[in-house]
Amino acid sequence: MGVISNGTTLLDAGAIDSGIPTGAMTLIKTITASSSANVTFAHGASSVVLDNTYASYLIKYINVHPSENGEQLKINFRDGSTAYDATKTTTFFRAIHNEAGNDTELAYRTAQDLQNGTGTAHLTQGLGTDGDQSASGELMLFAPSSTTFVKHFIATTNTYSDDDYNYTTFVSGYCNVTAAIDGVQFTMSSGNIDSGTFKLYGIK
Amino acid sequence: MGLISDGTTIFDAGALDSGLAKGAVTFIKKLTASSSSTLSFVDGSANVVLDGTYKEYLFTFNNLHPSENAHANFTMNFSIDAGSNYNVQKTTTLFRTYNQENNGSRALLYQNEFDLANGTGFKILYAYGAGDDADLCWGGTMSLYNPSSTTFVKHFISNISGTDGNYEHQHHAAGYGNTTSAVDAVQFKMSAGTIDAGDICLYGIA
Numbered sequence: 210m211g212v213i214s215n216g217t218t219l220l221d222a223g224a225i226d227s228g229i230p231t232g233a234m235t236l237i238k239t240i241t242a243s244s245s246a247n248v249t250f251a252h253g254a255s256s257v258v259l260d261n262t263y264a265s266y267l268i269k270y271i272n273v274h275p276s277e278n279g280e281q282l283k284i285n286f287r288d289g290s291t292a293y294d295a296t297k298t299t300t301f302f303r304a305i306h307n308e309a310g311n312d313t314e315l316a317y318r319t320a321q322d323l324q325n326g327t328g329t330a331h332l333t334q335g336l337g338t339d340g341d342q343s344a345s346g347e348l349m350l351f352a353p354s355s356t357t358f359v360k361h362f363i364a365t366t367n368t369y370s371d372d373d374y375n376y377t378t379f380v381s382g383y384c385n386v387t388a389a390i391d392g393v394q395f396t397m398s399s400g401n402i403d404s405g406t407f408k409l410y411g412i413k
Numbered sequence: 414m415g416l417i418s419d420g421t422t423i424f425d426a427g428a429l430d431s432g433l434a435k436g437a438v439t440f441i442k443k444l445t446a447s448s449s450s451t452l453s454f455v456d457g458s459a460n461v462v463l464d465g466t467y468k469e470y471l472f473t474f475n476n477l478h479p480s481e482n483a484h485a486n487f488t489m490n491f492s493i494d495a496g497s498n499y500n501v502q503k504t505t506t507l508f509r510t511y512n513q514e515n516n517g518s519r520a521l522l523y524q525n526e527f528d529l530a531n532g533t534g535f536k537i538l539y540a541y542g543a544g545d546d547a548d549l550c551w552g553g554t555m556s557l558y559n560p561s562s563t564t565f566v567k568h569f570i571s572n573i574s575g576t577d578g579n580y581e582h583q584h585h586a587a588g589y590g591n592t593t594s595a596v597d598a599v600q601f602k603m604s605a606g607t608i609d610a611g612d613i614c615l616y617g618i619a
Contacts, residue, residue: 214415217427232436233616264443264475264614265552298581300510302521317510317521325514351552351574352475352612361476361552361574363583381574381583385514387548412473412616413440 234267237409242402244276250409251287251392259391261354263411268350268393270366270407272343275336277400279371281321282336282344283329286360286384287392294327295360295390299382301331308373321378325385329396332364333378336397337371343405344368346378353390360384437619438471446608448480454615455496456597463597465561467617472557472599474573474613476550478543481606484577485542486527487551488535491560491567491590492598499600500533501567505588507537514579531591535602538586541577542603550611551575553584560596567596 211221218226238257240248250268252259259266273282285293301321306313321331333344346366353360361383368376384390395407415425422430442461444452454472456463463470479485490499507527512519527537543549553573560567567590575582590596601613 212416212424214424215427219424219427219429232438233440234436234438264612265473298512298514298576298579300512300519300581300583302510315521317519319519322512322519324512324516349552349554351473355476357610358476358478358548358550359576361550361576363553363572363574379510379583379585381510382581383574383576412438412614 233413235411235413237411240407242273242405242407245402246396248395248402248407249392257409258411259353259393260389263413264352265412266350266353267347267410267412268407269347269410270395270405271345273336273345273405274343274403275338275397275400276403277397278338279335280400281331281398282333282366283396283398284332284348285329285394286390287394288384288386288390289388293392293394295384295386296325296327297323297330297382297384298325299323299330299380302379303334304377306375323382330380330382332380333366333368334376335371336368342369342371350390350393356387356389359386360390439617439619441615441617443612443614446477446611446613449608451600451602452608452613453496453598453600457495461615462617463560463599464595467619468559469618470557470560471616471618472555472613473616474551474553475611476552477611478550478609479603479606480609481542481603484540485606486537486604487539487542487601488537488604489555489599489601490535491596492600493592493594493596496598496600499535499598501596502531502533502591503529503536503588504531504591505529505536505586507540507584507586509540509582509584511580511582529588535604536586536588538571539573539575539582539584541575541582543575543577546578549576549578557599563593563595565593566591
């Protein structure tokens with residue numbers, strides 16, 4: 210059954226009509242880490258959509274807390290197999306300020322970037338394991354299902370570090386593949402993601 | 414025909430009721446480039462809304478690819494006369510990072526030649542286009558704040574990740590349209606050649 214109001218179709222075939230303005234940002238999946246070796250969004254698994262349904266995707270990670278002190282939150286992408294090992298080139302720069310108020314810096318960090326590497330890409334520097342320490346931020350992934358172009362992403366993260374600094378880290382890069390990216394995986398450089406909330410949104 | 418449920422109007426007069434929670438991000442328009450000289454979003458034209466309906470507008474750039482292999486720039490300008498002229502004065506910044514695939518150079522730097530000081534020309538958002546390869550492109554976002562204000566200048570912030578050949582570039586551009594007239598149109602174009610492919614989407618943020 211459809212519903213037509215004032216000549217405009219509002220509902221039909223079990224859905225709101227595409228011509229009706231609704232929210233353009235759709236929450237697809239929330240994953241709550243609990244001593245998790247990884248947090249993974251894989252298309253087709255556990256109701257995750259990561260294909261051409263949306264033009265771009267946004268992942269927010271909130272209060273990510275590690276099991277081991279000084280470890281970094283990292284990311285990798287799946288490009289056609291089961292492995293998370295897409296080739297990537299990335300940039301990484303940061304702004305820092307310590308609680309003591311005597312150290313600041315804005316700098317590029319060569320140790321945290323990748324040059325056509327297949328390993329995990331840094332999103333942060335060292336997180337602290339104090340009870341109130343964590344990292345929060347977001348990553349945007351553009352048109353991951355393209356089989357023509359490489360896949361760009363941009364991330365900004367703020368971290369309360371193990372050495373009592375505020376680190377704001379800016380990362381960008383591309384998966385240097387034309388295969389579709391259909392999975393994204395977060396890990397710590399060592400140990401587990403002790404806790405944290407990861408939210409995947411589709412933006413149409 | 415309308416529908417009222419438990420005293421709440423769900424829809425009426427051909428639209429969902431404005432009081433319903435529908436999400437704060439509203440898709441307005443997608444323009445798909447196809448050897449396009451310009452891509453323009455003009456309030457009131459082709460279903461584009463760019464007025465006081467929203468306090469913030471978000472543009473997303475998805476896999477934009479230029480026609481020119483040379484380092485053509487991806488640029489933007491504002492109009493205050495519904496797209497008749499794109500020439501609003503702007504003061505802007507641009508800084509960028511880059512990193513080379515093959516173990517080459519990388520840096521973080523401010524780029525004087527890509528900013529504007531009350532200039533009316535097109536603002537460079539991404540300065541290096543894409544290289545020769547068919548798989549090279551760029552993606553990113555630009556937020557435009559309160560373009561309909563007739564009191565304040567118009568701020569914007571852009572963040573783009575792109576690649577030309579074997580470099581990753583991240584370009585952070587920001588600035589303000591130095592006008593108290595309402596901005597009612599935004600145009601994107603390459604400094605040379607066309608936008609060969611890709612999408613630009615416009616959203617309103619409630």
